[in-house]
Amino acid sequence: MAGVGEKLNEFYDAGIDILNVCNSTKDLKAYKLSTLKKLKEAFNQLKPDIVHTMNFSADYFSKLALINSKTPIVTHIHDTKIEEHLHRRALNRFLSFRTSLYISVSKAVYNMVEKIQNMFKKKHIVLYNATNLYNFQWIKRVYPKNHFNIVSTARLMSQKNLDSLVRAFAKIHKEFKNTTFAIARRWQRKIQFRKSC
Secondary structure, three states: OOOOOOHHHHHOOOOOOOOOOOOOOHHHHHOOHHHHHHHHHHHHHHOOOOOEEEEEEHHHHHHHHOOOOOOOOOEEEEEOOOOHHHHHHHHHHHHHOOOOEEEOHHHHHHHHHHHOOOOOOEEEEEEOOOOOOHHHHHHHHHHHOOOOOOOOOOOOOOHHHHHHHHHHHHHHHHHHOOOEEOOOOOOOOOHHHHHOO
16 A cells, blocks of 8 residues: 555556555555545455555554454565654554564664564564576576676665675675676666766
8 A cells, every 4th residue: 555656567467456545645644544544444345364564654554454453464674764754653663562473674674673663572583585586597698607606686775785795796806707796686776876886
């Protein structure tokens, strides 16, 4: 229910059933009771056995909509970004009592969640992001077997410190010429990334 709809067509193309409760990002405002009402109606209709949420808006609205329910809620957190709005941050912290399980994608995310969100000390695990092995097929085609390939699957964002990884690889490559460095990601931000390196 959150985000700006970039993945919506991908989900439709994959044949995933979508029940869209938002028409625009305005529906994600914390005070939008109409969004909360629509989501509550959707949950009543779908009768989920488990609800999987991601921060921020989907998690916030789902926990409010299920506040009196026994449906388990799994909160999956993908980055160390902190909710900007203080009132929502406080409410997310309080609503952690409705979380059955937190899943963080890295130790850094885990530490942030423990410090800022997991007030009620709910079960919390680290589950690293999976990657599509198809993204690596080009390595075998382009480089010989005696090459040592370093591949990063990190998102192109400053907190991943890929610029440090690129500089470190440059030092490695000076000494070991049979090395290759690649980033296996979609390239929405490649221009900014190239400038920073």
